[in-house]
Amino acid sequence: MAVMTTPLTPEMIRHAPKALLHDHLDGGLRPSTVIDIAGQIGYDGLPSTDQAELAAWFRTAAHSGSLVRYLEPFAHTVAVMQAPEALHRVAYECVQDLAADNVVYAEVRFAPELHINRGLSLDAVVDAVLAGFTDGEQAAAAVGRGIVVRCLVTAMRHAARSRDIAELAIRFRDKGVVGFDIAGAEAGFPPSRHLDAFEYMRASNARFTIHAGEAFGLPSIHEALAFCGADRLGHGVRIVDDIEVAPDGSAVLGRLAALVRDKRIPLEMCPSSNVQTGAVPSIDKHPFDLLARLRFRVTVNTDNRLMSDTSMSLEMSRLVDAFGYGWSDLERFTINAMKSAFIHFDERLEIIDDVIKPRYAVLVG
Numbered sequence: 001m002a003v004m005t006t007p008l009t010p011e012m013i014r015h016a017p018k019a020l021l022h023d024h025l026d027g028g029l030r031p032s033t034v035i036d037i038a039g040q041i042g043y044d045g046l047p048s049t050d051q052a053e054l055a056a057w058f059r060t061a062a063h064s065g066s067l068v069r070y071l072e073p074f075a076h077t078v079a080v081m082q083a084p085e086a087l088h089r090v091a092y093e094c095v096q097d098l099a100a101d102n103v104v105y106a107e108v109r110f111a112p113e114l115h116i117n118r119g120l121s122l123d124a125v126v127d128a129v130l131a132g133f134t135d136g137e138q139a140a141a142a143v144g145r146g147i148v149v150r151c152l153v154t155a156m157r158h159a160a161r162s163r164d165i166a167e168l169a170i171r172f173r174d175k176g177v178v179g180f181d182i183a184g185a186e187a188g189f190p191p192s193r194h195l196d197a198f199e200y201m202r203a204s205n206a207r208f209t210i211h212a213g214e215a216f217g218l219p220s221i222h223e224a225l226a227f228c229g230a231d232r233l234g235h236g237v238r239i240v241d242d243i244e245v246a247p248d249g250s251a252v253l254g255r256l257a258a259l260v261r262d263k264r265i266p267l268e269m270c271p272s273s274n275v276q277t278g279a280v281p282s283i284d285k286h287p288f289d290l291l292a293r294l295r296f297r298v299t300v301n302t303d304n305r306l307m308s309d310t311s312m313s314l315e316m317s318r319l320v321d322a323f324g325y326g327w328s329d330l331e332r333f334t335i336n337a338m339k340s341a342f343i344h345f346d347e348r349l350e351i352i353d354d355v356i357k358p359r360y361a362v363l364v365g
Contacts, residue, residue, distance in 0.1 A: 007320065007324075008317070008320050008325070008326065008327070008330075009317075010313055010314065010317040012363075013313045013316050013317050013320065013330070014101065014102060014313040015102060015363065016102060016313075016316070016327075016330060016331075016334070016359070016360065016363060017102055017103075017104045017334065017355055017356050017359045017360070018101065018102055018103045018104065018300075018312040018313075018316075018334055019103070019104065019105045019106070019299075019334050019335075019337035019338040019341065019351070019356070020098065020103050020105070020106040020107065020108075020301055020302060020312055020337065021106075021107050021209075021232070021266070021268050021299055021301055021337050021340060021341065022107075022109070022209075022234055022235075022268035022270055022299075022301035022302070022303055023094075023098075023106060023107070023108050023109070023301065023302050023303065023304075023305065024108075024109055024110060024154075024183075024303065024304050025081075025090060025091065025094055025108050025109065025110035025129065026074055026077045026078055026081060026090075026110055026111075026114070027074065027077065027303065027304025027305065027306055027307050028094055028097070028108075028302070028304060028305040028306055029077050029080075029081075029090055029093075029306050030093055030097070030306075031051045031052075031054045031055040031058070031306070032051050033080075033089065033090065033093060034046065034054065034076065034077060034080055035049050035051060035054060037080035037081075037086050037089070038076075038079070038080050041080065041082075041083070041086075043079050043080060045075075045076060045079060046076055047076075055306075055309065057073075058073050058076075058306050058307050058309075059307065059308070059309045061073045061307075062276050062304070062307035062308065063275075063276045064276065064277070064278075065276075065277070065278035066215075066277065066278055067185060067214060067215035067277045067278075067279075068185050068215075070273075070276055070277045070307070071184070071185065073307060074307075077306070078114045078115065081114075081115050082115055082116075082117050082118040082120065083118060083120070084120065084124060084127075084128040085128075087115065087125060087128035087129050087132065088128045088129070088131055088132040088135070089132065090129075090132065091108075091128070091129045091130075091131075091132025091133050091136065092132040092133075092135050092136040092139070093136070094108055094132075094133075094136065094149075095132070095133055095135075095136025095137055095139075095140060095147060095149050096136055096139065096140065097305070097311075098147060098149070098312075099136075099140035099145040099146075099147040100145065101311045101312050101313050102145070102312075102313075103147060103312055104146065104147055104148070104351060104355050104356065105147070105148045105149075105337075105338060105341060105351055106147065106148075106149045106150070107149075107150050107151070107152050107178065107179070107341065107342060108133070108149060108150075108151060108152070109151070109152035109153070109154045109181050109183075110129065110151075110152075110153070110154060111153070111154040111155065111156050111165075111183065112125040112126055112153055112154075112165065112168060113155065113156060113159060113161050113164075113165060114156070122164065122165075122168050123168070123171070123172075126151070126153065126168060126172050126177065129151060130151060130172070130175055130176040130177070133149045133150075133151065133176060134176070136149065137149055146355070148343075148347075148351065150176055150177070150178040150341075150342065150343060151172075151176050151177045151178065152169075152177070152178065152179045152180065152181050152209070152342070153165050153168055153169045153172070153177055153179075153180055153181070154180075154181040154182065154183045155180070155181070155182045155183075155194065155197060156182070156183065156184045157182045157183065157184040157185070157189040157191070157193070157194065157211075158184050158185060158189050159184075162182060162194040162196070162197035163194075163196050163197045163200060165180065165197065166180050166197040166198075166200045166201050166208075167200065169201070169206060169208075170200075170201075170204050170206060173204075173206065178207065178341075178342035178343055179206065179207040179208050179209060179231075179342040180197070180201050180206065180207075180208040180209075181208060181209050181210065181211065181234065182194055182197075182210055182211060183211045183234070184211070185215070190219070190220065190223050191210050191212060191220065191223045191224045191227065191228045191230075192223045192227045192228065194228070195227065195228065198228040198229060198230075202229055207231045207342040208230060208231060209230060209231060209232035209233065209234050209268065210224040210228060210230040210232075210233065210234060211234035211235060212224035212230070212233050212234060212235070212236060213233060213235055213236040213237055213238035213239055214234070214235035214236075214237060214238070214274070214277065214279055215277060215278075215279060216238070217238045217241055218238060218239070218241050218242055218256055220238070221233060221236060221238065221239055221256060221260070222256055225256075225259065225260070225265065230265075231265075231266075231342070232265065232266040232267075232268055232340060233260070233265060233266070233267050233268065234268050235267075235268060235269065235270060235274065235279070236260070236265075236267040236268070236269070237267075237269065237274055237279050237280065237286075237287060238279070239256070239257050239260055239267070239287075239291070239296075240257075240287035240290065240291065242254035242255075242256045242257035243257050243287075243290070243294070245290065251290070251294055253294070260296065261294065261295065261296050261297075264297050265297065266297045266299055266336065266337075266339075266340035267291065267296055267297060267298050267299065268299055268301050269286075269288050269291075269298055269299060269300065269301060270301045270302065270303035270308075270315075271283050271286050271288060271300070271315055271318060271319060272302075272303070272308040272310045272314070272315060272318065273302075273303035273304060273307075273308050273310075274286060276307070276308060283318045283319070283321075283322045284322040284323075286322070288319060288323075289319075289322070289323040292323075292329070292333070297336050297339075297340060298333060298336060299333060299336050299337040299340060300312065300315050300316055300319065300333050300334075300337070301315070301337075302315055316330055316333075327360060327363055327364045328364070330360075331356070331357075331360040334356055334360075335352055335356060335357075338351055338352050338356060339352070
């Protein structure tokens with residue numbers, strides 16, 4: 001890792017171009033938007049209608065030490081995302097907020113099956129979100145903040161609609177949906193329960209990621225790769241359990257960890273979220289740095305910007321504070337993410353060569 005003589009500040013990091021692979025649409029709403037839409041639709045379940053209080057509530061409720069409890073506040077965000085105009089607004093504002101943080105490429109995921117409680121079809125839900133992304137991209141470009149946003153559709157691992165959602169991903173594959181995912185509580189809901197969906201995606205020459213190795217251990221990662229054929233791992237933090245570090249700092253990789261590194265399986269790491277769910281005790285104890293030093297393909301992600309009260313700049317800043325990273329490290333993590341995106345190779349290369357590398361060259365001086 002680079003040794004910094006002048007530590008990078010959050011403001012310096014904000015100017016860096018960023019690529020984001022793991023961000024949940026329903027975990028990134030503005031508190032003001034939650035309150036506004038709740039008032040419009042008569043939803044009275046919010047714990048507070050004060051913007052600052054609600055923001056603090058989401059952050060505190062999510063900081064539970066448990067993935068299951070971490071997911072509970074999503075009931076409120078999902079409740080206000082049941083109409084086309086609400087979905088469009090949330091998607092549009094998501095793009096605006098990411099662009100303001102100098103994110104130049106993002107894959108934002110959400111579970112369409114959670115947004116049909118007021119009569120919308122799955123297709124109508126995806127249509128509204130994609131329209132919001134497109135309008136957000138155009139508005140960002142108009143003010144000189146170019147950003148490309150693509151969508152991942154997620155199936156809930158405790159439900160039985162994963163094949164439906166996989167088919168939805170394929171129906172919209174040329175309209176902005178670039179992949180498929182499963183999410184939700186890991187324990188008791190292994191990825192292999194959804195083999196039909198993954199086989200359908202593979203048969204369709206399509207890409208997918210799987211939340212694995214977050215709250216559950218190595219078996220979750222093994223199933224995601226060996227049985228399901230995941231292209232990327234959502235979190236994957238528990239791969240560290242298959243690495244033995246000697247007192248002198250040398251490391252011995254088990255067979256699963258070696259496979260992940262050898263095959264360049266991207267790890268969608270979300271440091272702040274992992275602390276909140278209890279996957280790791282603190283940022284400075286996060287295995288991100290060990291995995292980065294061992295040359296795993298680590299990427300930096302937000303997971304849920306509302307619940308973690310975070311941004312890409314903040315996630316990078318926290319890693320810089322913990323591990324002393326410099327510009328060359330942040331550039332490598334960003335290129336790791338861009339290499340691992342689910343868009344076509346030529347599109348990935350264009351963003352790396354025409355956007356990320358030139359802008360980092362200016363920052364490095």
